[in-house]
Amino acid sequence: MPASMFKTLFKKQPSGAQAPEGERLYAIGDVHGCADELDKLLDKIEADASGHNNTRIIFLGDYVDRGPDSKGVLDRLIALKEQRPCTIFLKGNHEALMLDFLEHPEDMMHWLDWGGQETLQSYDIRDIAGRSNKALGAALREKMPDTHIEFLNALTLTHLAGDYLFVHAGVRPDVALDDQTEEDLIWIRKRFHNTPEDKRLEQTIVHGHQPVKKPMDKGWRIDVDTGACWSGMLTAVVLEGTTRRFIST
Numbered sequence: 001m002p003a004s005m006f007k008t009l010f011k012k013q014p015s016g017a018q019a020p021e022g023e024r025l026y027a028i029g030d031v032h033g034c035a036d037e038l039d040k041l042l043d044k045i046e047a048d049a050s051g052h053n054n055t056r057i058i059f060l061g062d063y064v065d066r067g068p069d070s071k072g073v074l075d076r077l078i079a080l081k082e083q084r085p086c087t088i089f090l091k092g093n094h095e096a097l098m099l100d101f102l103e104h105p106e107d108m109m110h111w112l113d114w115g116g117q118e119t120l121q122s123y124d125i126r127d128i129a130g131r132s133n134k135a136l137g138a139a140l141r142e143k144m145p146d147t148h149i150e151f152l153n154a155l156t157l158t159h160l161a162g163d164y165l166f167v168h169a170g171v172r173p174d175v176a177l178d179d180q181t182e183e184d185l186i187w188i189r190k191r192f193h194n195t196p197e198d199k200r201l202e203q204t205i206v207h208g209h210q211p212v213k214k215p216m217d218k219g220w221r222i223d224v225d226t227g228a229c230w231s232g233m234l235t236a237v238v239l240e241g242t243t244r245r246f247i248s249t
Contacts, residue, residue: 016242017163017204024049024240026247027058027166029208029224030092033067033118037234038076040249045236048247057084058159060208060224061092061168061186065115067229071122074148081151091155092168092209093186099152105137157185164239165203169210170221173199206237215246
């Protein structure tokens with residue numbers, strides 16, 4: 001890669017990062033099975049977007065686990081996809097864990113401790129402690145609608161819009177976007193959060209994955225995971241032109 005190209009890939013994005021012209025973006029943080037909070041936030045977004053003809057919702061992943069109604073969340077997201085085909089749905093680490101459990105439940109006992117138990121319960125699977133992982137995996141495959149599995153398998157890892165990059169967890173410093181691994185995009189934490197200024201991508205990065213007490217805008221990255229399953233607060237960042245603001249439940 002020529003040195004000049006490298007410099008354009010890794011440079012600090014000016015604070016005036018801009019959304020696509022004429023478009024208003026709503027990027028929603030980790031839902032984690034909180035269907036009620038999702039309904040409330042979507043109602044707020046609908047009211048906020050009233051009268052604006054060009055809006056797009058971007059979900060940053062982690063729809064399942066921990067909260068009480070992962071099944072209900074997926075039902076709502078699939079319905080929303082039908083209503084608003086332009087909606088973007090990104091993959092989080094918890095969707096990856098759930099898909100791995102469906103494929104190899106015997107190797108995924110830790111998923112139950114990371115919120116998978118609540119997900120199983122949302123599909124009306126009971127007596128979890130007394131059943132083997134293999135039996136639980138079979139029960140989940142039987143209970144899950146095909147539309148849910150298709151939705152999870154269709155999730156994407158990143159979305160670019162204007163000067164913004166949307167991703168679940170973040171990106172590895174000093175690595176071009178095309179060379180990022182799925183593991184980094186859905187799992188990375190401190191190494192991304194502590195990225196030196198000269199190792200950052202040119203885009204402002206909008207992400208979830210790391211719970212914060214209130215939405216965080218550090219200029220070069222925006223964290224909208226406000227821990228809905230613990231705090232009851234689900235958050236979206238609203239991006240339009242060069243402005244940024246937040247809507248929370």
